[in-house]
Amino acid sequence: MTGAGAYSAEVLRLFATTPGAGVPVGPDWRRGEASEPLSATRVEVYLRAEAGRVADCRYRVRGCPHTIAALATVAARLPGSSLADLALDVRALAAELGIPPEKLGRLFVIQDAVRAAALQLAPADP
Amino acid sequence: MTGAGAYSAEVLRLFATTPGAGVPVGPDWRRGEASEPLSATRVEVYLRAEAGRVADCRYRVRGCPHTIAALATVAARLPGSSLADLALDVRALAAELGIPPEKLGRLFVIQDAVRAAALQLAPADP
Amino acid sequence: MSDPVIYLDHAATAPIDPRVRAAMDESLAAAPGNPSSGHPGGRAARERIEAARAEVAALIGAPAAAIVFTSGATEADNLAILGAARANAARGRHLVSLRTEHRAVLDPLARLAREGFRVTLLTPAADGLIDPAALERALEPGTTLVSVMLVNNEIGVVQDLAAIAAACRRAGALLHVDAAQAAGRVPFEVGALDADLVSLAAHKVHGPVGVGALYVRRAPRPALEPLAYGGGQEGGLRPGTLAAHQIVGMGRAYALARAALHEEPARLAGLRDRLWAALAPLPDVHLNGHPEARAPHILSVSFGGVDGEALRCELPQLAVSSGSACASGHGEPSYVLRALGRDDALAQATLRFSVGRQTTVADVDAAAVGVRRALERLRALAPA
Amino acid sequence: MSDPVIYLDHAATAPIDPRVRAAMDESLAAAPGNPSSGHPGGRAARERIEAARAEVAALIGAPAAAIVFTSGATEADNLAILGAARANAARGRHLVSLRTEHRAVLDPLARLAREGFRVTLLTPAADGLIDPAALERALEPGTTLVSVMLVNNEIGVVQDLAAIAAACRRAGALLHVDAAQAAGRVPFEVGALDADLVSLAAHKVHGPVGVGALYVRRAPRPALEPLAYGGGQEGGLRPGTLAAHQIVGMGRAYALARAALHEEPARLAGLRDRLWAALAPLPDVHLNGHPEARAPHILSVSFGGVDGEALRCELPQLAVSSGSACASGHGEPSYVLRALGRDDALAQATLRFSVGRQTTVADVDAAAVGVRRALERLRALAPA
Numbered sequence A, B: 001m002t003g004a005g006a007y008s009a010e011v012l013r014l015f016a017t018t019p020g021a022g023v024p025v026g027p028d029w030r031r032g033e034a035s036e037p038l039s040a041t042r043v044e045v046y047l048r049a050e051a052g053r054v055a056d057c058r059y060r061v062r063g064c065p066h067t068i069a070a071l072a073t074v075a076a077r078l079p080g081s082s083l084a085d086l087a088l089d090v091r092a093l094a095a096e097l098g099i100p101p102e103k104l105g106r107l108f109v110i111q112d113a114v115r116a117a118a119l120q121l122a123p124a125d126p
Numbered sequence C, D: 001m002s003d004p005v006i007y008l009d010h011a012a013t014a015p016i017d018p019r020v021r022a023a024m025d026e027s028l029a030a031a032p033g034n035p036s037s038g039h040p041g042g043r044a045a046r047e048r049i050e051a052a053r054a055e056v057a058a059l060i061g062a063p064a065a066a067i068v069f070t071s072g073a074t075e076a077d078n079l080a081i082l083g084a085a086r087a088n089a090a091r092g093r094h095l096v097s098l099r100t101e102h103r104a105v106l107d108p109l110a111r112l113a114r115e116g117f118r119v120t121l122l123t124p125a126a127d128g129l130i131d132p133a134a135l136e137r138a139l140e141p142g143t144t145l146v147s148v149m150l151v152n153n154e155i156g157v158v159q160d161l162a163a164i165a166a167a168c169r170r171a172g173a174l175l176h177v178d179a180a181q182a183a184g185r186v187p188f189e190v191g192a193l194d195a196d197l198v199s200l201a202a203h204k205v206h207g208p209v210g211v212g213a214l215y216v217r218r219a220p221r222p223a224l225e226p227l228a229y230g231g232g233q234e235g236g237l238r239p240g241t242l243a244a245h246q247i248v249g250m251g252r253a254y255a256l257a258r259a260a261l262h263e264e265p266a267r268l269a270g271l272r273d274r275l276w277a278a279l280a281p282l283p284d285v286h287l288n289g290h291p292e293a294r295a296p297h298i299l300s301v302s303f304g305g306v307d308g309e310a311l312r313c314e315l316p317q318l319a320v321s322s323g324s325a326c327a328s329g330h331g332e333p334s335y336v337l338r339a340l341g342r343d344d345a346l347a348q349a350t351l352r353f354s355v356g357r358q359t360t361v362a363d364v365d366a367a368a369v370g371v372r373r374a375l376e377r378l379r380a381l382a383p384a
């Protein structure tokens, strides 16, 4: 029964604007997805790489405002990261956006989707 | 905790004016009294007789407004009654003044005091 | 949130009617007096309370003496259920109710189960209605109490209480009816309902929160154990200084509801139907509960393909309830919708729209537009 | 009764303060919302409730989280006594209290006695005070709960709760304190009081009837069984939609009482003493309760040689309570006064004068004149 009031202004802004959302077109993009059935959360991540680093990120998502805001944040920050080292600091992200501990699982869904996409770009360890 | 509102207008009038109350002076008066310890009700009745009938009645009372009103009513009505037949109709009086059944005992205190005074006037059956 | 809020959450609490508010304020401003006191202020408070009792009773066709004031429907439900079960424990220890009842019914039943009672909770059909024959089959010689709500607070379905009451009579079981959502919305009389105990709330029908009542049949009078003791008010069933202004508020709210009982429910049903007519054509939209046997003020709709929380967050101008949980995260999909077989994702993406006295056609039209836009945006954002 | 009424019955209910009334009306007029709802109206109601909780807590030096809102002191007393006794029944089944407690304490204790608990009711001294050593002697290894009120509602005596609390600690018993008459009249802090459970009422200190609170110590937290179930409000201890306007009223009343806590009790004590000074010289007039250990707002006086009902009837312009019964006749002399050894006749002819915020010197002077005249007339009417 909780509405917008339980979210921070930043979460609301990201939820309302969803920067980076959408399905990219072009041959270089790779797609990863993950989901969590209980909350019916579904995350789809598209990555493009240049020189072993993330060059760009797009996404689609069905999830709660926290999940959407977290994903938008991740998408904005990923460019520049090394494909070989794509660990998200899920707890830091939760703290930053005021995401309650009960929802940490949804951030791991984001992480899984990002990893799945990254795997397509850097198929195996050298 | 009940105040004046539980009494009828007639009871309140009699309580406020207590017609006939007081201690009479004169040699012909006879006194009777009765009491009821639980409610600390005390009734003192003074009667004067002429030709075997009540000529006049006075009283003093410590009791609730219902008792006081009933006694004032009795005092006003007694004159003219035959000393030989002084039965009060306690139930009719209670109904007339709206006295609750729980208080009937107090009306019998009045009856007892009247009888005690009457006994002094007409000491024994012939 | 700078837009004016469209309040479609009357089933949670209906805004107090200004006339009720005025009556309460007048009562608060009156000469002081504890209704148990004998002086004029006390007597006046008692008179106001008795006038309100008569008004509450009138709405449901009950004698005034059958109305016991409580602090709300929750307390009325508890007094009925804990009270009747415990007082009749020597006769039997089996209780029957539905999985779709309000927590104020289910939780005291769960408590009684811990006290050694046997509780049978029946699952209604997917449309929310219990088959009276199925209920009758659940009754046993030791069944002392059956509790079935008249109007379900989440989906608005109206149970067939005449048939249920008849079954209870045949089995010798008491019948408790939670009518918190029904009073003033669905005309009913306790005589025809043939219930022994009926719970009422003031604030669901534009009265104040914090006051309700339990109707207790006079003859035969069900044995009831009070929840609390002291003071002797309300025939010993409900102690504590009576809150005259609250009771006056309930009385006024019920009087207003009664005065409007022949037009207002139809008007509310019209608003509800108009809203549904606007939503039904959208893709993947599902009405919850029986399409006809329903109270006029509640419309519960599940939306496929979107997250419920995101949907509500996308509709900040819309004050509605959801079949589900909240940003705090420990919400679970509504147990009512799950009992009716809705899957978790749909149950979680459910909105309960509930209309009331101030609701206008413009309100429901704006709500429909808002929901349509929200669905479009969120579905566009979601993976295919 | 055409004379203006002199209201000296604040211990029965204290007229609502206009500022409290305004705050309640404002809350009622606010955007609607069930405090459990997530939309802005619901959140605003929740915020108002939490602000009020902090104000109630502040008056008694408690953390806000220790306050559980109830429908009044009666419910708080029942929740404390039934709740603590039942929840701790495995540890022991012996309870201790006083014969002079309020019915909202004695009646739940009587109920527990019927459930198999052993209840020891101690008789205070004739001045109304219990000797803490006598209380300590009554405690046994199986004593789980002691209930002693801070201020007696009939005679105003203030018990030595520090010593009583110490005795409870030594015996490992929980201490419940009914502070319905104390809050806002006698400064106290729950920390110093060292009580586990404290009952509070709003309407005794110019707040609304129908709302109260139970302070529940946080650490160690006493085990409590709720009276009712469902909804989960108030930490599961007290279910039901929270009545924001009522709670706001209580919060405001407690805030006002706190703001005045350093002058108002002294002013009230001055009025009480002035009244007593006017009555004491009259013949056969008896102060009830200890002459010093007393709350500032209550003065209980027994009048010899008159009937109590007649005395009150003679004083229609005076709104007071009596230690006794009523025109309906089934009244009995106050059990409190009888426990203290007053004979029936005196107990029956007792007036409880209780002053409050609006009471003036002129009020108590007029009351004293009225009483003197009434005594004169009734005594003149009585047999010698």
Ligand SMILES: Cc1ncc(COP(=O)(O)O)c(C=O)c1O
Pocket (backbone or CB within 6 Å): C011, C012, C071, C072, C073, C074, C075, C077, C102, C104, C149, C151, C152, C153, C178, C179, C180, C181, C201, C203, C210, C212, D231, D240, D241, D242
């Ligand atoms: C069907 C039903 N029963 C009981 C209640 C409880 O009402 P309250 O919380 O006001 O006591 C409600 C409302 O929440 C309800 O809808």
Ligand SMILES: Cc1ncc(COP(=O)(O)O)c(C=O)c1O
Pocket (backbone or CB within 6 Å): C231, C240, C241, C242, D011, D012, D071, D072, D073, D074, D075, D077, D102, D104, D149, D151, D152, D153, D178, D179, D180, D181, D201, D203, D210, D212
């Ligand atoms: C000491 C005491 N306890 C409890 C109560 C009960 O308060 P309420 O009837 O408002 O619940 C009162 C007032 O009547 C009281 O004076």
